[in-house]
Amino acid sequence: MRTRPFAQVDVFSPVPYLGNPLAVILDATDLTDADLQRIARWTNLSETTFVLAPTVEYADYRVRIFTPDGELPFAGHPTLGTAHAWLENGGTPRCPDVIVQECADGLVRIHRSSAGELAFEAPETTRSGPVSEADLKRICTALGIDRAEVVDHQWVMNGPQWVAVMLSSASRVLELRPDLSALGELEIGVVGPYPEGSECAWELRAFIAGIGEDPVTGSLNASVGQWLLRTDRMAGPYTASQGTVLGRAGRVRVTPTAVRENVLVGGTVTTMVRGSIEA
Incomplete structure (x- = not known):
C-alpha cells in the first residue's frame, strides 16, 4: 500500500452537497482489478473512479469507473467529476480548452468554458428506437x-x-x-x-x-x-x-x-x- 491523491467531488449542482457525489483516486498505478473493486465497495458511492496513464496517443488520461458491484464502460457524472479533480491535481491537457478522457467506451472530449464549467460531448447512442x-x-x-x-x-x-x-x-x-x-x-x-x-x-x-x-x-x-x-x-x-x-x-x-x-x-x-x- 502507498499514499495516493484523493478527492471527493459534488457533480451537477450549483449548491454544494445537493448534487451527485463521486470519489476519485488520482493515481491508480499498480492497483489490481480486485483492488479497484474493493475500494469502490468501501467508498460505497454510486461510482468511484481511478485515474491512470492513457494508452492512446491523444488522450490526456485514462479512467476506470467502478460501482460497488462492477465496472462501467462510461458514466456521465464520473466523467465530469474526474476531469475536474484531475485538473485541480495539476493535470494539463494537450489542448487548453478540451480534455480528452480515455475510458472503456472510447475517447470522450470534455470542453472547458472560460468560466471553468465542464461539459462532455455525449457518446454515440448505441441503441435507439421504440420499446416493445x-x-x-x-x-x-x-x-x-x-x-x-x-x-x-x-x-x-x-x-x-x-x-x-x-x-x-x-x-x-x-x-x-x-x-x-x-x-x-x-x-x-x-x-x-x-x-x-x-x-x-x-x-x-x-x-x-x-x-x-x-x-x-x-x-x-x-x-x-x-x-x-x-x-x-x-x-x-x-x-x-x-x-x-x-x-x-x-x-x-x-x-x-x-x-x-x-x-x-x-x-x-x-x-x-x-x-x-x-x-
Missing part, C-alpha cells in the same frame, strides 16, 4: 402508471442500458413511487416537461435495478438530450432538473453541438474533500 409493448408493459408496471400515460418511449443506450419514457409533465414525473423490485434488469429514465418559462425545461428521474434512484445522471441526460434533438423537442440549450424527490438540486445543462443530433452535457462540479488515500 412487452417491455413497455413491464416498465409501466414498475413505475405504477397506465400505458396511456406514456407520451413517447425510446431505447437510449450509450454504455449504460437506458430505456426512457416520457410523461405529460414534470409534476407527474415527481409523483412517481415506483416498485423497484419490478425493474428486473431494466435501467429506466423518466422525463417530463416543465411549463414554459420555468427555471428548468425538463425533470428527469433514473431508476436502476439493485441501486434504486440515482440522484443526477449524466449519461441519461446525454442520451435523452439526443432523443429530444432527434424528435425536434429541443432546438437550443436547456437545463434539466434531477434529484428533486431525493432532496437534491441537480441541474444539468444540455447544449446542441455542430455535430448533427449530438449534445454537450455540463454542470457545476465542486470539490468537497481533498487529501490522500492509502491503497
Whole structure:
C-alpha cells in the first residue's frame, strides 16, 4: 500500500452537497482489478473512479469507473467529476480548452468554458428506437402508471442500458413511487416537461435495478438530450432538473453541438474533500 491523491467531488449542482457525489483516486498505478473493486465497495458511492496513464496517443488520461458491484464502460457524472479533480491535481491537457478522457467506451472530449464549467460531448447512442409493448408493459408496471400515460418511449443506450419514457409533465414525473423490485434488469429514465418559462425545461428521474434512484445522471441526460434533438423537442440549450424527490438540486445543462443530433452535457462540479488515500 502507498499514499495516493484523493478527492471527493459534488457533480451537477450549483449548491454544494445537493448534487451527485463521486470519489476519485488520482493515481491508480499498480492497483489490481480486485483492488479497484474493493475500494469502490468501501467508498460505497454510486461510482468511484481511478485515474491512470492513457494508452492512446491523444488522450490526456485514462479512467476506470467502478460501482460497488462492477465496472462501467462510461458514466456521465464520473466523467465530469474526474476531469475536474484531475485538473485541480495539476493535470494539463494537450489542448487548453478540451480534455480528452480515455475510458472503456472510447475517447470522450470534455470542453472547458472560460468560466471553468465542464461539459462532455455525449457518446454515440448505441441503441435507439421504440420499446416493445412487452417491455413497455413491464416498465409501466414498475413505475405504477397506465400505458396511456406514456407520451413517447425510446431505447437510449450509450454504455449504460437506458430505456426512457416520457410523461405529460414534470409534476407527474415527481409523483412517481415506483416498485423497484419490478425493474428486473431494466435501467429506466423518466422525463417530463416543465411549463414554459420555468427555471428548468425538463425533470428527469433514473431508476436502476439493485441501486434504486440515482440522484443526477449524466449519461441519461446525454442520451435523452439526443432523443429530444432527434424528435425536434429541443432546438437550443436547456437545463434539466434531477434529484428533486431525493432532496437534491441537480441541474444539468444540455447544449446542441455542430455535430448533427449530438449534445454537450455540463454542470457545476465542486470539490468537497481533498487529501490522500492509502491503497
